[in-house]
């Protein structure tokens with residue numbers, strides 16, 4: 001696979017958020033958040049429950065429209081980027097609650113991640129004529145590459161709903177990776193996993209980052225995991241950013257300690 005990062009032309013940070021604010025009715029989910037994510041970085045977004053982390057991912061990939069602020073991705077500044085456009089530009093994501101087609105096989109789920117990479121028309125695809133046939137073979141080859149990379153070959157023809165939770169999380173990562181993203185947004189990729197599964201998932205995330213140059217923004221609650229794999233940590237609390245920097249610096253930040261120990265409120 002070609003790394004998504006190789007498609008980029010702009011030389012600044014891959015992602016920049018500028019004064020993002022988002023409310024749901026009277027609930028302020030995010031207040032005036034700004035930070036940058038450099039190319040090739042693994043950036044962790046952490047904070048207590050309800051801090052606004054998932055909402056922020058949804059702003060980045062255009063699912064939510066911020067009332068204030070701007071998102072700049074690879075030099076393109078937008079008030080709002082629609083989800084389809086975000087995907088086309090190279091932003092892929094996984095969800096807190098796995099969003100796979102549970103009745104389909106692992107291979108078919110991973111293949112859905114390749115849909116944006118198709119150039120043939122739906123008529124060509126339906127009749128399997130022209131570019132569609134050649135494309136099918138290429139899409140399948142790429143999907144198999146991802147399956148091999150994530151070591152899920154033994155289950156490639158297994159229906160996803162029959163797999164244990166940890167493997168489903170890995171398949172979801174595979175579907176996102178199949179899109180060859182420049183930016184991978186992972187919403188709690190290790191939630192509900194035991195220590196061994198977390199270590200395995202952490203290794204896959206680091207390998208994706210190193211091998212394909214993919215920039216990663218992940219939400220994670222396990223501070224040990226965060227400190228182990230991130231280059232950069234952004235901490236949210238009650239919708240506001242309270243810290244932003246290298247893991248070691250953030251870990252010593254008194255505001256972060258207070259937010260986690262609950263002594264500030």
Ligand SMILES: Nc1ncnc2c1ncn2[C@@H]1O[C@H](COP(=O)(O)OP(=O)(O)OP(=O)(O)O)[C@@H](O)[C@H]1O
Nearest residue numbers: 024027028029047048049050051052053054055056
């Ligand atoms: N669609 C929505 N409608 C109304 N309120 C929402 C919606 N999505 C999020 N919120 C509210 O916005 C705030 C931030 O929620 P969000 O899910 O972004 O936090 P989080 O940090 O991801 O939390 P968790 O760690 O529990 O997943 C919360 O008060 C939440 O109730």
